[in-house]
Amino acid sequence: MLEFAILGLLQQSPMHGYELRKELAAVLGGLRSISYGSLYPALKRLQAAGLIASDDPTPRSLLPADAPALTGRRGKVVYAITAEGKERFADLVSQTGPEAYDDEGRFGVHLAFFRHTxxxxxxxxxxxxxxxxxxxxxxxxxxxxxxxxxxxxxxxxxxxxxxxxxxxxxxxxxxxxxxxxxxxxxxxxxxxxxxxxxxxxxx
Amino acid sequence: MLEFAILGLLQQSPMHGYELRKELAAVLGGLRSISYGSLYPALKRLQAAGLIASDDPTPRSLLPADAPALTGRRGKVVYAITAEGKERFADLVSQTGPEAYDDEGRFGVHLAFFRHTxxxxxxxxxxxxxxxxxxxxxxxxxxxxxxxxxxxxxxxxxxxxxxxxxxxxxxxxxxxxxxxxxxxxxxxxxxxxxxxxxxxxxx
DNA sequence: GGATCGATGTATCGGCACGATACATCTGGG
DNA sequence: CCCAGATGTATCGTGCCGATACATCGATCC
The missing domain is CATH 1.10.287 (Helix Hairpins)
Known part of the structure; x- marks a missing residue:
C-alpha cells in the first residue's frame, strides 16, 4: 500500500523521504500520517526491486569500519521513479479486483490517484x-x-x-x-x- | 489492546481461543474481527505473564519425536483468568490517560468494558x-x-x-x-x- | 453407509506498519 | 552566540494481519 502511494507521488517529481511523508499525509486525508518506520523500509524495498532510484550524494560505504564517530554527514537522498516503476504503477492503477478496494487504506490510495485512472x-x-x-x-x-x-x-x-x-x-x-x-x-x-x-x- | 480485551472477556467465564475470537468480534463492533495470528501469540504472552492459566487436556510433549503422523490429536485449550490477571484488568480499566483513548482500538475496548468502569x-x-x-x-x-x-x-x-x-x-x-x-x-x-x-x- | 462439506478448533509464518528513539543539519530569533 | 524547532535519515522492538496447515465433528447428500 505504501509502495503504491510512493510510486504515485514520485510520478509527479522526485522527492526525498521527508517530503514524501508530508505529501502522503496531505493526500491520505490529513489524519493517518505515515511513520518513518514504514517509509524508509518501503523505500528500500522499492529500490531493491528497481522501481525507484536514489540520488545519494554521499556513498560513504567506501570507508573502513574504523570511523564510527563519522557515521553522520548524511546528505539528502532524493528518490526518482524508474521506467519499471512507472510500469508497475500503471499496473497497480488499473487493477479492478478486490485488492483494489477490500482494504480501506488500499482503496484510499486508489482514490487519491484517480486522476491517473x-x-x-x-x-x-x-x-x-x-x-x-x-x-x-x-x-x-x-x-x-x-x-x-x-x-x-x-x-x-x-x-x-x-x-x-x-x-x-x-x-x-x-x-x-x-x-x-x-x-x-x-x-x-x-x-x-x-x-x-x-x-x-x-x- | 488484544490482551486487555482478552482479560475482559475472561472476566465472565473461561473460554478457548475460538470462542474468544467470536466474542471479540461481537463486542468490538462486528467489523474488525481478530485474527488467529494475533490471538494465539497474545494468549501465550498472557500465560507467560501469569495473567491467565490454560487447562490443556493433552500435554503431548512427553512422547519421543518418532511420531510425526501423530502431531494431531489436539484437545481444546481452555483459558481462565488468574488473580493477577484480575488485578491487571482492574488497573487497565481504571486508567484515564491518553493510552485509554488516543488509539481508536484501545478506546473501543475501554468502552466495551465500561460496565466494569x-x-x-x-x-x-x-x-x-x-x-x-x-x-x-x-x-x-x-x-x-x-x-x-x-x-x-x-x-x-x-x-x-x-x-x-x-x-x-x-x-x-x-x-x-x-x-x-x-x-x-x-x-x-x-x-x-x-x-x-x-x-x-x-x- | 460412506463421502463430503462446513463449523469448530489450534497453531505458525512472513510481512508490514507502528511508535520510540537516535542522530545530524540548517535556520532564525532571543 | 546559542539554542529551539524545522528538516532530514535511519533502526529497533512490538503487535497485528492474512495465508496457510492441520485436525475434529456433525449434518447433509447420494
Whole structure:
C-alpha cells in the first residue's frame, strides 16, 4: 500500500523521504500520517526491486569500519521513479479486483490517484468498494439484531455508531458513483454529437 | 489492546481461543474481527505473564519425536483468568490517560468494558477521546482549507468524507458525555434525597 | 453407509506498519 | 552566540494481519 502511494507521488517529481511523508499525509486525508518506520523500509524495498532510484550524494560505504564517530554527514537522498516503476504503477492503477478496494487504506490510495485512472476502472473500483462496505453493513446489522438484548448500553452505542459510519460511507460512495455515471453519460453525448464515434459499447 | 480485551472477556467465564475470537468480534463492533495470528501469540504472552492459566487436556510433549503422523490429536485449550490477571484488568480499566483513548482500538475496548468502569473514569475517558478526535478534526479542517485548490476532486472528496466522519464522532461522543452527566446528576439527587449515605462510589 | 462439506478448533509464518528513539543539519530569533 | 524547532535519515522492538496447515465433528447428500 505504501509502495503504491510512493510510486504515485514520485510520478509527479522526485522527492526525498521527508517530503514524501508530508505529501502522503496531505493526500491520505490529513489524519493517518505515515511513520518513518514504514517509509524508509518501503523505500528500500522499492529500490531493491528497481522501481525507484536514489540520488545519494554521499556513498560513504567506501570507508573502513574504523570511523564510527563519522557515521553522520548524511546528505539528502532524493528518490526518482524508474521506467519499471512507472510500469508497475500503471499496473497497480488499473487493477479492478478486490485488492483494489477490500482494504480501506488500499482503496484510499486508489482514490487519491484517480486522476491517473481510466473512467471505467474508476467506476468498477467504486462499485467494488461499495459492495464490500455494504456487506460489512449487512453483517453488522445482522449481528446487532441478533445480539441486541445481550449487550450493555455502551457496546450497543459503539455498534450503532459503527453502523452509522458504514451506512454513511455507502451513501458517500453512491454519490461518487452517480457522479461518475453522469460524467460518462455527458462524455458519451459529447462523442455522439461529434462525427467520430469511438464509443464501442462501454457506456 | 488484544490482551486487555482478552482479560475482559475472561472476566465472565473461561473460554478457548475460538470462542474468544467470536466474542471479540461481537463486542468490538462486528467489523474488525481478530485474527488467529494475533490471538494465539497474545494468549501465550498472557500465560507467560501469569495473567491467565490454560487447562490443556493433552500435554503431548512427553512422547519421543518418532511420531510425526501423530502431531494431531489436539484437545481444546481452555483459558481462565488468574488473580493477577484480575488485578491487571482492574488497573487497565481504571486508567484515564491518553493510552485509554488516543488509539481508536484501545478506546473501543475501554468502552466495551465500561460496565466494569467507575462513573468518573468513564467520563474522563469519553472527554479525553473527544478532545483527541476534536484535534484530529481541527487539523483536518486546517489542512483542507490550506490545500483546497491544489487537490483534485477525488482527494477532496476523500478528505470531505473523512472530516464528516470525524465530526460525527465528536457529536456521538458529546451525546454519550451528556448522557453520562445526566446519570451522574440523577444519582446525586437520589443520594441527596435518601437519608442514608452509604454510597462510596460503587454504584 | 460412506463421502463430503462446513463449523469448530489450534497453531505458525512472513510481512508490514507502528511508535520510540537516535542522530545530524540548517535556520532564525532571543 | 546559542539554542529551539524545522528538516532530514535511519533502526529497533512490538503487535497485528492474512495465508496457510492441520485436525475434529456433525449434518447433509447420494
Amino acid at each position: 481510466a473512467a471505467d476502472v474508476r467506476l468498477r473500483i467504486l462499485e467494488g468498494r461499495r459492495r464490500t462496505v455494504e456487506r460489512q453493513r449487512d453483517r453488522l446489522m445482522d449481528s446487532l439484531r441478533r445480539t441486541q438484548e445481550k449487550l450493555d448500553r455502551y457496546t450497543l452505542e459503539l455498534q450503532r455508531h459503527g453502523l452509522d459510519s458504514v451506512d454513511r460511507e455507502v451513501r458517500w460512495l453512491t454519490e461518487l458513483i452517480d457522479s461518475e455515471r453522469d460524467d460518462a453519460r455527458a462524455e458519451a453525448a459529447r462523442a455522439e454529437q461529434s462525427p467520430t464515434p469511438p464509443d464501442d459499447g462501454t457506456t | 467507575a462513573a468518573d473514569v468513564r467520563l474522563r475517558i469519553l472527554e479525553g477521546r473527544r478532545r483527541t478526535v476534536e484535534r484530529q478534526r481541527d487539523r483536518l479542517m486546517d489542512s483542507l482549507r490550506r490545500t483546497q485548490e491544489k487537490l483534485d476532486r477525488y482527494t477532496l472528496e476523500l478528505q470531505r468524507h473523512g472530516l464528516d466522519s470525524v465530526d460525527r464522532e465528536v457529536r456521538w461522543l458529546t451525546e454519550l458525555i451528556d448522557s453520562e452527566r445526566d446519570d451522574a446528576r440523577a444519582e446525586a439527587a437520589r443520594a441527596e434525597q435518601s437519608p442514608t449515605p452509604p454510597d462510596d462510589g460503587t454504584t
